[in-house]
Amino acid sequence: MIPDGGSAAGADSSASKTPRADGGAVDDVALDPWGSATIDDYRKLFEQFGIEEFDEVLPEVPNPHYLMRRGVIFGHRDYRPVVEALANDEPAAVLSGFMPTGDPHIGHKMVFDEIIWHQKQGADAYALIADLEAHAARGLTWEEIDEHARDYLLSLLALGFDPEEGELYRQSANREVQDLAFELGAKANFSELQAIYGFDGETDVSHMQSVVTQMADILYPQLDEPKPTVIPVGPDQDPHVRLARDLAVRMRFFKVSEAFASFEATDQERVVMRAAYEALGGDDADVRCEEAADWARTETVEGVATTAVDSAVKKLQNAGKEPLRPRTRFFVRNATDAAFEALIEAIDGEKRVFEEHVDAFDLSIAEAEELARQVEVDNGGYGFRMPSSIYHRFMTGLTGGKMSSSVPASHISLLDDPEDGYDKVKAATTGGRETAEEQRELGGEADKCPVYELYAYLLSGDDDEFAKLVYDECVGGDRLCGDCKEQAAVLMREFLADHQEKREEVADLLAEADIELESPRRR
């Protein structure tokens, strides 16, 4: 989500740097969910953390949202399965969570819009209030939490979330989430949380519990059936997404992989075996492991380390006359004996059963994955798919630095009086030049302008042409900051007035919705 200033240690270490579309500073990027969430260099996120570029899936997305079209949503992890499910009318889900630590602001609106867009595209939509996290990690009282939670929910509904189709919940009142959190907690230990989140001996237990609770949130949409699920968040939440993806795998009954003989091999060793198998005649030949060893000793296989070649040779040599044959292997990870039996039974065609795995000779990897998941679900497992995520850029604060809830002038709350919203925009810093002449000559720097961001992220709505017009006029020197801010300020005033009217209209809808609005908890 959006930074929520000044809570965690070191929160301000990069407060003066601004996220920029072009990358900007090339410091190391810290992804800390409870720290500063200013991300200095989005490019680094691709290189260091393996977040993929959104542009590369964009052409496949049906009716892409304007935040996607304008590059505000800049990255993703494994979003393709969700896109495919939406395009084919198959089950998919979207879920995000909000820590009710202050007023919802225009940064949260992006996430509300992302959830709502996915809901309109046919996904099961979930929005949750992360009240356990707010209580544990930020020390809010339940009374404060209740007040803010209500404000988040009203804005979400006012923007178009359908509470009858979708699900709203708060962590503290969702027994299924807490039960799942407990199960997931059995798959992670303290050292791991220490490495991921920097927890230490002083970290309180409830804070750690809020981590497994978030893991459970992320997997919750799959409790009724496994399905592609997207978690729209800011990149500061990526550590949570990665851990959730790992835990989803650790819960699985079986691991499916390719294999070539009875023994186990690493990915690299398998590349060597695949190469040997094909070079020696593949399906049509009766290739033996020792022949493959001889081949691999003398030939070079591209992209494989020599140590992997050596170990592959050794394994193949040890297997001697055993045939080298590609197969699909189901390795037992968490399965009960009964589930393993059921799996063996369910495999069609030639198969070979071992102590801890079973090899299938007539199943592709994809078919095997499907089968493994089905058997798992039928035998009391979850069959989780790894959750996907999409990441949006953080908005620059109106005063230049980062947008922070604790600096009112830096952000616009969805609850701000429309006149105050107008005034804040008028007082914003810009990417303008020193003088009007210079601006006419050189053009403004829209890419560095918080006001331009307001146009692109919010005020232009779905109207790409308008956003582009503002941009072109700015950089072309045809737009001066005074008028530009006036126009933006008027639009902001209208947006806030309209949004707040809608909030009033949905009050009844919220009262009827299936979510606890007042916590019975003390302090």
Ligand code: TRP
């Ligand atoms: N940790 C998130 C935040 O700081 C809130 C959150 C809780 C969340 N559970 C979630 C976000 C599940 C996405 C998905 O804002």
Ligand code: SF4
């Ligand atoms: Fe920003 Fe508008 Fe000025 Fe351009 S003209 S720098 S977009 S305020």
